[in-house]
Amino acid sequence: MNFVxxxxxxxxxxxxxxxxxxxxxxxxxxxxxxxxxxxxxxGRPLLRPFEHPGLPLGTDRLGRDVMAELFHxxxxxxxxxxxxxxxxxxxxxxxxxxxxxxxxxxDEALMRVVEAFQIVPGFLLxxxxxxxxxxxxxxxxxxxxxxxxxxxxRLARAEVLSIRERDFVAAARVIGMHPLEIAVKEVxxxxxxxxxxxxxxxxxxxxxTEAALSFLGLGDPNIVTWGSMIAExxxxxRSAAYLSIVPxxxxxxxxxxxxxxxxxxxxALARREGQG
Amino acid sequence: MSIQITRRNLIRGAAILLGTTALPSFxxxxxxxxxVIASDSEPRNLNPAMVASNGVFFIASKIVEPLAELxxxxxxxxxxxxxxxxxxxxxxTFKLREGVTWHDGQPFTAADVAFSAMEVWKPLQNLGRAIxxxxxxxxxxxxxxxxxRFSQPTPVQLIQNALPVVTSVLPKHLYEGSDIKENPLxxxxxxxxxxxxxxxxxxQYYRLTKNDAYWNAGEPNIDELIYRVLPDxxxxxxxxxxxxxxxxxxxxxxxxxxxxxxQIDGLEVITKGYEALTYQLIVEINHRRxxxxxxxxxxxxxxxIDKQFVIDAIFLGYAAAATGPVPxxxxxxxxxxxxxxxxxxxxxxxxxxxxxYPKDASGVRFSLDLLPAPYFSETKQxxxxxxxxxxxxxxxxxxxxxxxxxxQKAVYTDHDFDLAIAPTVFRGDPAISTTVLVxxxxxxxxxFSNQGGYANPQADALIDKAAVTLDTDKRTALYKEFQQLVxxxxxxxxxxxxxxxxVAATSLGNVANNPRWPVSNWSxxxxxx
Numbered sequence: 001m002n003f004v005x006x007x008x009x010x011x012x013x014x015x016x017x018x019x020x021x022x023x024x025x026x027x028x029x030x031x032x033x034x035x036x037x038x039x040x041x042x043g044r045p046l047l048r049p050f051e052h053p054g055l056p057l058g059t060d061r062l063g064r065d066v067m068a069e070l071f072h073x074x075x076x077x078x079x080x081x082x083x084x085x086x087x088x089x090x091x092x093x094x095x096x097x098x099x100x101x102x103x104x105x106x107d108e109a110l111m112r113v114v115e116a117f118q119i120v121p122g123f124l125l126x127x128x129x130x131x132x133x134x135x136x137x138x139x140x141x142x143x144x145x146x147x148x149x150x151x152x153x154r155l156a157r158a159e160v161l162s163i164r165e166r167d168f169v170a171a172a173r174v175i176g177m178h179p180l181e182i183a184v185k186e187v188x189x190x191x192x193x194x195x196x197x198x199x200x201x202x203x204x205x206x207x208x209t210e211a212a213l214s215f216l217g218l219g220d221p222n223i224v225t226w227g228s229m230i231a232e233x234x235x236x237x238r239s240a241a242y243l244s245i246v247p248x249x250x251x252x253x254x255x256x257x258x259x260x261x262x263x264x265x266x267x268a269l270a271r272r273e274g275q276g
Numbered sequence: 277m278s279i280q281i282t283r284r285n286l287i288r289g290a291a292i293l294l295g296t297t298a299l300p301s302f303x304x305x306x307x308x309x310x311x312v313i314a315s316d317s318e319p320r321n322l323n324p325a326m327v328a329s330n331g332v333f334f335i336a337s338k339i340v341e342p343l344a345e346l347x348x349x350x351x352x353x354x355x356x357x358x359x360x361x362x363x364x365x366x367x368x369t370f371k372l373r374e375g376v377t378w379h380d381g382q383p384f385t386a387a388d389v390a391f392s393a394m395e396v397w398k399p400l401q402n403l404g405r406a407i408x409x410x411x412x413x414x415x416x417x418x419x420x421x422x423x424x425r426f427s428q429p430t431p432v433q434l435i436q437n438a439l440p441v442v443t444s445v446l447p448k449h450l451y452e453g454s455d456i457k458e459n460p461l462x463x464x465x466x467x468x469x470x471x472x473x474x475x476x477x478x479x480q481y482y483r484l485t486k487n488d489a490y491w492n493a494g495e496p497n498i499d500e501l502i503y504r505v506l507p508d509x510x511x512x513x514x515x516x517x518x519x520x521x522x523x524x525x526x527x528x529x530x531x532x533x534x535x536x537x538x539q540i541d542g543l544e545v546i547t548k549g550y551e552a553l554t555y556q557l558i559v560e561i562n563h564r565r566x567x568x569x570x571x572x573x574x575x576x577x578x579x580x581i582d583k584q585f586v587i588d589a590i591f592l593g594y595a596a597a598a599t600g601p602v603p604x605x606x607x608x609x610x611x612x613x614x615x616x617x618x619x620x621x622x623x624x625x626x627x628x629x630x631x632x633y634p635k636d637a638s639g640v641r642f643s644l645d646l647l648p649a650p651y652f653s654e655t656k657q658x659x660x661x662x663x664x665x666x667x668x669x670x671x672x673x674x675x676x677x678x679x680x681x682x683x684q685k686a687v688y689t690d691h692d693f694d695l696a697i698a699p700t701v702f703r704g705d706p707a708i709s710t711t712v713l714v715x716x717x718x719x720x721x722x723x724f725s726n727q728g729g730y731a732n733p734q735a736d737a738l739i740d741k742a743a744v745t746l747d748t749d750k751r752t753a754l755y756k757e758f759q760q761l762v763x764x765x766x767x768x769x770x771x772x773x774x775x776x777x778x779v780a781a782t783s784l785g786n787v788a789n790n791p792r793w794p795v796s797n798w799s800x801x802x803x804x805x
Contacts (some may be wrong), residue, residue, distance in 0.1 A: 045589040221675040
C-alpha cells in the first residue's frame with residue numbers, strides 16, 4: 001500500500017487536505033476574483049455583510065471590501081506561514097546536521113547558540129526584531145523563522161547522531177569524500193523526513209505569530225493580512241463585530257487545516273513503520 | 277529598638293492593606309463629592325510650568341494655576357487680576373490677586389511670578405522658550421505687581437493668548453536654590469489651585485484633595501479627584517457603563533462607541549469644552565524631493581483628498597474640513613478667504629500631467645514614501661486613506677510604519693520622507709505653534725516644525741513682521757495674509773480640524789463651561805450626591 005493510500009485512509013488528513021486546498025485556492029485565485037489593490041475603497045464605510053450584492057461580506061471602516069481583504073489576506077498568511085517554515089527548517093536542518101556530524105567543539109558551539117535562541121520566547125524575539133528593523137513581509141518572515149528554527153535543529157542533530165555511525169558513512173569516508181560533502185549529500189537527506197514532520201507545527205505557529213504581529217501594528221502596512229484586519233476591527237468590536245470575526249474564522253480554518261493535515265501525515269508515516 | 281508585634285499592630289496593618297487595595301475601585305455613587313476620572317497616560321513630570329502640554333495640564337492644572345484662563349467670552353483673570361502693555365510693546369504689567377496662599381500656607385506674591393518667568397518659563401518650558409525669548413527681566417515694585425520687560429517689542433495679543441498655557445506659577449520658596457528640573461515637587465506639585473496633590477500610585481491612580489484655603493471662597497465643590505490610569509481605551513467605555521468612573525475626557529472613549537454610550541442613562545457625550553484645543557490633521561511635505569518641490573504636484577494632492585469622506589469615515593463627523601493653517605474655531609484670526617481645493621480627481625490628474633509626470637503603462641506616475649504619525653488611530657487611518665486617494669491620481673505611496681521615536685527621527689531629524697501625516701495643535705495664537713510649521717531655518721530635530729525644507733522668503737518675512745507687530749488689528753491682518761499664502765503655496769496641506777469629546781456622568785455640573793475645559797482648574801465643578 002503506498003503512502004498516498006495510507007494518507008487517504010486517515011479522516012483528519014482528508015479534512016485538513018480539503019480545508020487547505022480551499023484556502024490555497026482562495027489565495028491563488030485572489031487576484032483573479034479581486035483584481036487590483038484589496039485595500040482600495042469600494043463602497044460606503046461599515047456596510048454589513050449581505051447588505052450589498054457586490055460586497056457580500058460588507059466593508060470596513062474605510063469602505064474597503066472585506067471579501068477581497070479576506071482572499072488577499074489568505075495569500076499573505078500562507079506566504080508568511082510557508083516561507084517562515086521553509087526558512088526555519090532549512091536553517092535548522094543545516095545547523096543540526098553540521099552540529100551532529102561535526103561533533104566536538106562545533107557541536108558544543110552550535111548547540112549553545114540554539115539554546116540561546118530557545119530560552120527567548122519566539123514571539124518576543126519576533127517582536128523585538130520587527131520593531132528594530134521595521135515592518136515588511138521579508139522582515140516578518142525572518143522574524144518568525146528566528147524563533148522557530150531551533151526545534152528542527154535539535155531534531156536534525158539527534159537524527160544525524162544515529163545516522164553518522166552507520167556503515168555507509170564509514171564507507172563514504174573510506175572512499176575519501178569531504179566530511180562536509182558527506183554531511184550535506186549523504187546524511188542530511190536521511191535526517192530530513194522526521195524534521196519535515198515539524199512543518200505543520202511551524203506553519204501553524206507562524207500564521208498565528210504573523211497575525212499577532214499585524215494585530216500589534218507591526219505587520220507590513222502596505223498589504224492586507226488577517227491579523228491587521230482583526231486589529232482594524234477591534235476598534236469597532238461592539239458595533240461591527242463581523243470585521244473581527246470574519247478574518248478570525250479564516251485564521252481558525254487555516255491553522256486547523258494545517259494541523260489536521262499534519263496529523264494525517266504523521267498517522268500515515270506511523271502506519272508504514274508499524275507494518276515494517 | 278525592635279518592633280513589637282502586637283495584635284493591635286497586626287490589625288492596623290491589615291486595615292491599611294485592605295484600604296490600599298480597596299482604593300482604586302471606588303464607586304462614584306457611594307463616594308459623594310468624589311469624582312473618578314479616566315486617565316489614559318501617566319505623565320512622568322507633573323510640572324505644568326516646565327512641560328506645557330495637555331497631558332500634564334489634565335491633572336496638574338487643578339493644582340498649579342496660570343495667571344489667566346480662557347472663557348467663552350475672552351480671557352478671564354485668575355492669579356492676575358488685570359494686565360496692560362505699554363505702547364512701545366516692551367513692558368507688560370500684571371496686577372496680581374491678593375489673599376492667595378500656596379498649599380503649604382505661604383502667601384503668593386509677585387516674587388513667585390518673577391521667579392517662574394525668569395527661571396522656568398523662559399529657560400525650561402517647551403513653549404515659553406519661544407514666547408519669552410525677548411523677556412529681559414521681571415520687576416516687582418510691590419508684592420502684587422509684576423512688570424515684564426522685553427528687549428524687543430512683543431505683542432500683547434500674543435502674550436495674552438498664551439497666558440493660560442505658558443504661565444503656570446510655581447512657588448519660589450520651594451524651588452529656589454534647587455535644581456528645578458530634578459526637584460521632587462515636579463512629581464508632587466504644590467500650587468495655588470483648588471485641589472492639592474495627595475498621592476500618585478504608579479499604574480493605578482493620582483489622588484487630588486480639596487484645597488480648603490482656596491482663594492475663591494466656596495470653591496471647590498468636590499472633596500476629591502481620582503485619576504484612574506486606564507491605558508486601554510475600550511476599558512474606559514466599560515468603566516463608564518459600570519459607573520466606576522464619572523468622566524472620560526480627551527476622546528478616551530473611541531468615536532465608534534459614542535453613539536452607543538450616549539444612549540445609556542446617566543451618561544452624556546459632550547463635544548463642547550475643547551474649542552481652544554484644536555488638533556489639526558496635516559500632510560507634511562518634504563520639499564527637498566524633486567516631485568514635492570513642484571507646486572502643481574502639491575495642488576494635485578490637495579485636490580485628490582476628499583475631506584468630507586475623511587470627516588465622515590475617519591472622524592465619524594466629529595471634525596471639520598480645514599481651509600488653512602488656522603482653524604475656524606479661532607475666530608479672532610481665521611479667514612475662509614483663501615485658495616480652496618475641492619475634491620476633483622480630473623483636475624488633480626490634469627495638474628500632474630501639466631507638471632510633467634505622465635502615467636506609465638500601469639497607470640503610475642511616480643512613487644513616494646508616506647509616513648503616518650503613530651500617535652492617533654485617526655492619523656494612521658488617514659494614512660491608509662491617503663494611499664488609496666493617491667493611487668487614483670497615479671501616485672503610488674508606500675506606507676512606512678514606525679513607532680513614535682522612529683517616526684520623530686525619520687521625519688523631524690533625518691527628513692527621510694516624501695509625505696508625512698501629523699496631528700499638530702493650534703494653541704490660540706498662530707505665533708505659538710503654527711508659524712513654526714512654515715518658517716525656514718529651524719534646526720533639525722524640532723518636532724512639529726517645518727522640517728520639510730520649505731523656504732519661502734516671502735513667508736518668512738511675513739512671519740517675522742507679525743511677530744513684532746504690536747497693533748492687534750494689523751497683526752491679525754498679517755496672520756490672515758499668512759493663511760492666504762500658506763493655502764496658495766501649500767508648504768503643507770491642512771485636511772481637517774478636529775477636537776475631542778468627553779463622556780461624563782449626568783450627575784456632574786458645570787462641565788465644559790470654558791473652551792479649555794479639561795485642562796482648566798475645575799474649581800466650580802460639582803457632583804450631585
